[in-house]
Amino acid sequence: MGAEVVIEGLTKSFGKQAIWRDVTLTLPPGEVSAMLGPSGTGKSVFLKSMIGLLKPDRGRCVINGVDIVTCSEHKLYEIRKLFGVLFQDGALFGSMNLYDNVAFPLREHTKKSETEIRRIVLEKLDMTGLNGADKKLPGEISGGMRKRAGLARALVLDPEIILVDEPDSGLDPVRTTYISQLFLDVNAQIDATFLIVTHNINLARTVPDNLGMLFRKELVMFGPREVLLTSEEPVVKQFLNGKMQGPIGMSEEKDSAQMAAEQAMFDAGHHAGGVEDISGVPPQMQTTPGVPQRMGAVRRKDRVMEIMHRLPEAAQQGIIASLSPEEQRHYGVSPRQVAQAQQQQQQQVPAGARQGDGVPNQHHGQLPADQVARIPGGQPPRPGARRMPPPPNNGPGGR
Numbered sequence: 001m002g003a004e005v006v007i008e009g010l011t012k013s014f015g016k017q018a019i020w021r022d023v024t025l026t027l028p029p030g031e032v033s034a035m036l037g038p039s040g041t042g043k044s045v046f047l048k049s050m051i052g053l054l055k056p057d058r059g060r061c062v063i064n065g066v067d068i069v070t071c072s073e074h075k076l077y078e079i080r081k082l083f084g085v086l087f088q089d090g091a092l093f094g095s096m097n098l099y100d101n102v103a104f105p106l107r108e109h110t111k112k113s114e115t116e117i118r119r120i121v122l123e124k125l126d127m128t129g130l131n132g133a134d135k136k137l138p139g140e141i142s143g144g145m146r147k148r149a150g151l152a153r154a155l156v157l158d159p160e161i162i163l164v165d166e167p168d169s170g171l172d173p174v175r176t177t178y179i180s181q182l183f184l185d186v187n188a189q190i191d192a193t194f195l196i197v198t199h200n201i202n203l204a205r206t207v208p209d210n211l212g213m214l215f216r217k218e219l220v221m222f223g224p225r226e227v228l229l230t231s232e233e234p235v236v237k238q239f240l241n242g243k244m245q246g247p248i249g250m251s252e253e254k255d256s257a258q259m260a261a262e263q264a265m266f267d268a269g270h271h272a273g274g275v276e277d278i279s280g281v282p283p284q285m286q287t288t289p290g291v292p293q294r295m296g297a298v299r300r301k302d303r304v305m306e307i308m309h310r311l312p313e314a315a316q317q318g319i320i321a322s323l324s325p326e327e328q329r330h331y332g333v334s335p336r337q338v339a340q341a342q343q344q345q346q347q348q349v350p351a352g353a354r355q356g357d358g359v360p361n362q363h364h365g366q367l368p369a370d371q372v373a374r375i376p377g378g379q380p381p382r383p384g385a386r387r388m389p390p391p392p393n394n395g396p397g398g399r
């Protein structure tokens with residue numbers, strides 16, 4: 001299983017320019033998480049801070065018990081080996097063919113024989129759908145293939161954590177979906193922890209298990225996908241629908257005068273952009289038939305069922321509506337509850353479905369860490385809180 005990443009109070013600035021402050025979240029092991037945010041909110045800086053390429057001002061980023069913010073260079077070097085990173089352009093060496101590009105980390109960081117290297121390289125090229133492309137130069141292949149080659153290279157050292165920076169950059173929507181499918185299939189095969197930073201709405205809605213958003217130099221929220229996808233936060237709704245209407249402006253943030261002037265314009269019939277107002281939780285993409293089940297997804301289901309009573313009502317409905325008949329039995333959810341939740345989903349979560357207890361209603365803040373990564377182990381529900389009956393076998397590691 002991939003490593004858990006626990007981030008607490010992480011803060012980064014460049015000189016006087018604050019990038020983000022007090023970011024606290026936990027990437028659950030083996031699950032796929034995505035971080036959204038308008039351009040320039042520091043998503044790439046966040047990734048670089050996680051692997052120690054940039055040094056945060058304060059806070060902790062703990063991986064396998066090591067805080068990479070304060071650890072020695074030697075420890076950092078060791079921890080970095082747990083990461084596979086897929087950069088925006090694949091970051092391939094232009095003069096090397098794909099085989100040598102993918103073999104590069106093995107030749108640099110291991111003492112493996114060329115026979116063993118060949119076995120690994122061909123396996124990763126196969127895993128990423130690049131069979132037979134090993135002799136090609138990066139300049140001879142499409143952007144989508146370059147990204148897959150970058151992923152193949154990120155996989156050769158058997159990473160426990162895979163960071164992906166804007167996988168859709170330079171790709172059309174269809175190729176973006178194909179690469180997203182590949183992430184889920186790879187996640188199923190190696191059970192690594194994924195963090196994808198993106199501003200791609202389709203990807204955000206359908207790929208990750210958990211979603212977060214950076215805005216106004218803070219983490220707006222982070223938690224199970226259903227929470228962000230049903231959020232009534234204006235900034236989240238605006239972002240997920242790609243509209244001009246809302247707090248995000250051309251250069252990140254609008255002041256109230258601009259908000260009011262624009263609102264008058266939209267009220268007068270000016271198109272706010274975007275196609276429609278989508279709310280609710282669309283089904284999550286699954287692994288390709290024939291690829292093993294994602295154990296991260298199984299663990300996540302246990303986790304969100306444990307914490308569900310603390311999630312907003314709309315998110316709860318989204319979670320219940322997504323349960324398969326087998327899961328309904330497993331978690332003791334009645335078909336009537338599921339039917340109600342599905343009906344509510346079809347109505348796309350009416351405005352009455354509001355955030356409930358435990359989730360901040362303001363931009364700042366995030367789900368408490370224990371709602372994100374750990375099964376709380378039978379914390380009693382608060383009086384009056386709705387709670388699903390516990391599943392028959394509900395320990396970490398699942399069924």
Ligand SMILES: Nc1ncnc2c1ncn2[C@@H]1O[C@H](COP(=O)(O)OP(=O)(O)OP(=O)(O)O)[C@@H](O)[C@H]1O
Pocket residue numbers: 014019037038039040041042043044045046199
């Ligand atoms: N090494 C650096 N030195 C100084 N400022 C930097 C450095 N790296 C990034 N920044 C600044 O940090 C801010 C956030 O940049 P970053 O690239 O992380 O944003 P982003 O959210 O990934 O944006 P995009 O979606 O456009 O890629 C920007 O204002 C950028 O200029």
